[in-house]
Amino acid sequence: xxxxxxxxxxxxxxxxxxxxxxxxxxxxxxxxxxxxxxxxxxxxxxxxxxxxxxxxxxxxxxxxxxxxxxxxxxxxxxxxxxxxxxxxxxxxxxxxxxxxxxxxxxxxxxxxxxxxxxxxxxxxxxxxxxxxxxxxxxxxxx
Amino acid sequence: xxxxxxxxxxxxxxxxxxxxxxxxxxxxxxxxxxxxxxxxxxxxxxxxxxxxxxxxxxxxxxxxxxxxxxxxxxxxxxxxxxxxxxxxxxxxxxxxxxxxxxxxxxxxxxxxxxxxxxxxxxxxxxxxxxxxxxxxxxxxxxxxxxxxxxxxxxxxxxxxxxxxxxxxxxxxxxxxxxxxxxxxxxxxxxxxxxxxxxxxxxxxxxxxxxxxxxxxxxxxxxxxxxxxxxxxxxxxxxxxxxxxxxxxxxxxxxxxxxxxxxxxxxxxxxxxxxxxxxxxxxxxxxxxxxxxxxxxxxxxxxxxxxxxxxxxxxxxxxxxxxxxxxxxxxxxxxxxxxxxxxxxxxxxxxxxxxxxxxxxxxxxxxxxxxxxxxxxxxxxxxxxxxxxxxxxxxxxxxxxxxxxxxxxxxxxxxxxxxxxxxxxxxxxxxxxxxxxxxxxxxxxxxxxxxxxxxxxxxxxxxxxxxxxxxxxxxxxxxxxxxxxxx
Numbered sequence: 001x002x003x004x005x006x007x008x009x010x011x012x013x014x015x016x017x018x019x020x021x022x023x024x025x026x027x028x029x030x031x032x033x034x035x036x037x038x039x040x041x042x043x044x045x046x047x048x049x050x051x052x053x054x055x056x057x058x059x060x061x062x063x064x065x066x067x068x069x070x071x072x073x074x075x076x077x078x079x080x081x082x083x084x085x086x087x088x089x090x091x092x093x094x095x096x097x098x099x100x101x102x103x104x105x106x107x108x109x110x111x112x113x114x115x116x117x118x119x120x121x122x123x124x125x126x127x128x129x130x131x132x133x134x135x136x137x138x139x140x141x142x
Numbered sequence: 143x144x145x146x147x148x149x150x151x152x153x154x155x156x157x158x159x160x161x162x163x164x165x166x167x168x169x170x171x172x173x174x175x176x177x178x179x180x181x182x183x184x185x186x187x188x189x190x191x192x193x194x195x196x197x198x199x200x201x202x203x204x205x206x207x208x209x210x211x212x213x214x215x216x217x218x219x220x221x222x223x224x225x226x227x228x229x230x231x232x233x234x235x236x237x238x239x240x241x242x243x244x245x246x247x248x249x250x251x252x253x254x255x256x257x258x259x260x261x262x263x264x265x266x267x268x269x270x271x272x273x274x275x276x277x278x279x280x281x282x283x284x285x286x287x288x289x290x291x292x293x294x295x296x297x298x299x300x301x302x303x304x305x306x307x308x309x310x311x312x313x314x315x316x317x318x319x320x321x322x323x324x325x326x327x328x329x330x331x332x333x334x335x336x337x338x339x340x341x342x343x344x345x346x347x348x349x350x351x352x353x354x355x356x357x358x359x360x361x362x363x364x365x366x367x368x369x370x371x372x373x374x375x376x377x378x379x380x381x382x383x384x385x386x387x388x389x390x391x392x393x394x395x396x397x398x399x400x401x402x403x404x405x406x407x408x409x410x411x412x413x414x415x416x417x418x419x420x421x422x423x424x425x426x427x428x429x430x431x432x433x434x435x436x437x438x439x440x441x442x443x444x445x446x447x448x449x450x451x452x453x454x455x456x457x458x459x460x461x462x463x464x465x466x467x468x469x470x471x472x473x474x475x476x477x478x479x480x481x482x483x484x485x486x487x488x489x490x491x492x493x494x495x496x497x498x499x500x501x502x503x504x505x506x507x508x509x510x511x512x513x514x515x516x517x518x519x520x521x522x523x524x525x526x527x528x529x530x531x532x533x534x535x536x537x538x539x540x541x542x543x544x545x546x547x548x549x550x551x552x553x554x555x556x557x558x559x560x561x562x563x564x565x566x567x568x569x570x571x572x573x574x575x576x577x578x579x580x581x582x583x584x585x586x587x588x589x590x591x592x593x594x595x596x597x598x599x600x601x602x603x604x605x606x607x608x609x610x611x612x613x614x615x616x617x618x619x620x621x622x623x624x625x626x627x628x
Contacts, residue, residue, distance in 0.1 A: 041599045043592035044378050048571040049605035054538045056579045056613065057359075057518060070179060070220075070317045073328060076343040076354065085360030090397050090513065091339055091353065094321060103358065103518035105579060107610035116322025133321065134178050141182040141218070 057103045060124050062088065062111075064098035065132040079129075080112045087111065094133055164222050165312045168200040180325035185215035189307075196233050196275065196309035203237065204306045207244055207299030214247075216296035217308060221253055221327040222315030226287025230262070230280040230313040232295065234306060236272035242301030244272060248280050253290035253318075253327040262293075272304070282313060290318050290327050337395040346392075351502050352400055358389045358518050359579040363407070367576045367584055367591070368525045370415050372535045373556035375568065380576055380591045381412035381480050381584040381626070383419065383466055383525050386489075391513065398510040400499045406462055408469050408490045410479040410626070412587050416465045418443050418526035422543050423458040423496075426520055431458050432505045435495040440464060443531055449505070455544050462492055465529065480587035480626060523577065536566050538573040572602075582613045583625045594624040 048054075062079060072093055079088040079102060088102045094115070104111065104124070111122050113131050122129045166181050168188045176183065188200040195201050204215030236244060248263035263280040293313070297306035318328045331340045335350040346352035358364075363386040369375070370382035386407040392400045406419070418441070434450025441464025445453040452459040463469060469490035470478040478487050504510045522540045527533040532547035542548075542565060551558035557569045566574055576591075585594040592598045597612040597619050612619065 039596075041592070042378075042590060043572070043599055043602065044375055044590070046570065046572065046599055046602050048602045050571050052538075052571055052602065052605040054573045054576060054602075055606070056577070056610070059517075059519060067321065068175075068179060070319070070321065071328065073320065073322075074338060075322055076339065081360060083361060086356055087360050088513070089354045089356055090393075091395055092397075100514055101517065101519075103579075105610070106606060116320070117324055118322055134174060137174055137177040137182075138324075141177060141184045 056106055058106045058108065058127070059101050060104055060108070060111075060127050060129055061099060061101050062129045062131060064092075064096075065130070066097045067094040067133055069093075069095040075116050077131075078114045080114070081105070081108070082110055082112065084112075162314070162316050163312055164219060164315045164317065165310075166217065166219070167198045167310055168202050169198045171200045178321055180220035180319040180321055182218040182325075183216070184218070185213065186217070194237060194307055196235070196307055198309065202308040204297050204308075206303045206305055207241065207297055208301060208303070209298070210300050211298055214294075214296040214298050215306065216294065217311060219293045219295075219311070219313075220317055220319035220325065221290050221292045222313075223288065223290050223318045224282060224286040225314045226282065227284045228282040228314040230282055230293065230311070231278065232280075232308060232311040233275055233277050234297075234308045235275045236267060236269075236304045236306055238302075238304045239269050239271070239273050240302035241267075241269055241272075241299050241304045243267075244269065244297065244299040244302075244304065244306070246306065247294070247296050247298070249294040249296065250282075250286070251292050251294060253292075259294060269302075292319075339395045351394055351499070352392050353395045354393045356391050356393075356513075358391070358521075361580075363388050363405075363581040365576075365578045365580065365582045365584075366523050367578070368417075368535055369574045370413055370417055370525060370527055370535065372527070372533075372566070372574045373550050373554040375555045375572070375574075377588055378590045378592075379412060379480075379585050379588055381410050381477075381587065382415070383408075383417050384410040384412070384479075384584045385419065385523075386581055387523070389518075389521065391516070393513060394499065394502065396510075397512050398499060398504075399512060399516055401495055401497045402516070404460075404462075404494045404496070406492045406494075408463065408466055408492070410477070410584060411466050411470055411472075412477045412480040412584075414476055415528040416467050417528060418461070418465060418531075419463040420444070420452070420459055420461045420524060420526060420543075422455075422522040422524065422541075423460070423516065424520045424522045424541060426458045426511065426516060427508070428452075428455050428458045430498055430505055430508045430511060432497045432500050434460060435497070437491070437493040441468075443526065443529060452543075452545070457543070458496070459543050459545075460494060460496060462494060477587050480584075482586070482626070482628070486628060518579075523575075525575070535574050537575045537577050538567050538571075539563065539565055541565060578613050580613055583627055585624050586626050589624045594621055595619065596621060 074091050074093045076089050109124050111129055113120050113122050118133055171188050185205040186202050189203045190200045244267035246265040249259035250262050251259050319325045320328050334347050337350040339353040341347040344353050345355045366385045367380040368383040388405045390403040428451045431449045431451050440461035443464035444461040447453045470487050473485040473487050475484045525535040534542050534546040555568045558565045585591050597609040601609040601612040
């Protein structure tokens with residue numbers, strides 16, 4: 001093969017390599033735009049996930065497991081944040097089921113429920129707070 | 143004659159309802175559950191072994207009855223309003239025929255003088271035949287009628303290791319315990335407006351049409367921050383219009399929404415445009431609104447219907463401000479309350495009440511809404527750009543109102559796509575509005591928000607998973623020199 005032909009082939013390969021690098025570099029631009037160290041990164045340059053809705057609150061579902069029916073006396077079921085802020089209140093009897101969505105600050109992992117004298121801390125797991133009225137048997141009746 | 147017959151039937155129906163049967167067969171197999179229903183069984187278990195089961199799926203079994211009077215085992219019923227002249231029935235026996243003594247008692251305890259137990263029944267087991275099942279009928283005195291008692295069915299013993307088995311307990315009475323207050327007798331509830339909500343829990347104790355009020359955000363005002371150059375990104379200082387807000391939702395004893403009250407505090411205008419502000423209640427029909435009451439007129443930018451919502455809208459759209467610059471007049475320079483070089487202008491407060499029930503009734507032809515229908519998700523605030531009613535700026539993925547012109551979508555930096563319910567986002571999913579459930583300080587004019595809130599970028603990149611507290615005043619979270627702090 002002549003020197004010119006070899007040079008042409010080499011140039012072609014370099015060109016292809018450059019083209020390949022350009023392609024891969026372009027497709028890695030997203031990673032470059034969201035660096036691990038975000039200090040000084042402008043918000044205008046950020047790529048946020050497509051599903052992100054920019055909310056500082058999240059919606060969780062409270063699910064109340066009812067007790068077997070006894071009396072029809074209704075009381076207020078209150079759901080509060082760990083800091084005591086009232087998030088939700090509804091009048092219901094202990095034998096009424098309830099499934100309701102409420103708004104809580106993003107990152108909430110626990111809420112406080114109260115119903116009469118029944119007060120419990122409820123974990124929020126996978127966006128659900130499962131609530132029941134069950135308490136341990138009182139010591140004097142063990 | 144017919145009237146007399148109907149009255150008799152009605153009276154009998156009431157009597158039947160009140161003469162309920164209290165019964166316990168232990169078939170739940172769950173002592174904790176029964177305890178929470180106020181059926182206590184001290185020292186006992188629920189068993190289902192073939193040799194011990196009396197009937198059904200479980201039977202109550204005491205512990206070994208060796209402690210004498212100091213260690214009674216058995217069943218305590220819930221407080222019940224008795225009918226009097228009744229019979230308590232139950233079945234019992236011992237597990238094995240041993241023991242020095244074994245005695246079965248039924249005590250009756252009055253709610254009027256707690257812990258005084260009168261003896262209704264006493265049976266001394268004949269040890270040799272104690273494993274034979276007995277069915278008992280114990281008379282409940284007539285003078286208990288209409289009064290509240292509970293029954294103690296207890297076994298005591300000395301020596302041996304036999305236990306008592308008990309099942310199929312029945313008597314007439316109305317459940318009168320309060321599981322939610324430690325199984326105390328039901329107390330008369332103070333309820334001044336007779337709406338069924340105790341005064342102690344009723345935020346409107348003298349108003350039968352209202353019961354509860356919840357506030358959102360729960361702890362403090364929220365903050366709305368807008369960029370007004372949409373569909374162009376602008377300088378991203380998010381102070382072109384800044385408002386605080388608070389929403390109070392009032393419900394009645396039936397958990398229906400009576401009204402929602404909105405308080406908006408217009409704090410800053412970071413530009414020259416004469417922007418308006420309104421909000422949409424997503425998925426809430428405009429027809430469900432009875433009326434809108436405002437502390438000030440919304441202004442000439444809007445056409446209102448008779449109920450105070452905006453005309454030609456499917457969902458309830460509530461105009462708030464036509465021109466924010468009229469509420470916060472400029473003190474010089476560009477913008478208001480965004481530059482420390484310019485005099486501060488006192489914020490303006492606007493309150494709006496949206497009424498859904500009046501005297502307990504919804505709008506004509508409509509059904510009432512509940513807290514299941516309306517919450518923070520429905521609240522869809524938006525800026526109206528420079529007096530152009532058809533140019534709206536909403537939060538990310540919040541739907542536009544009927545009056546928003548769609549020709550702005552997918553132009554310049556906007557990447558909206560109505561077909562996929564994607565609205566008010568750039569190609570990189572950045573917004574033009576932020577709704578923060580806290581009262582936060584905004585950045586100064588021309589200062590990008592991420593230079594004031596140093597964790598905002600991290601929050602955005604993580605899709606909200608990290609630094610959910612980005613807006614809080616924590617070490618390393620803020621650059622105060624970039625914030626508008628007076």
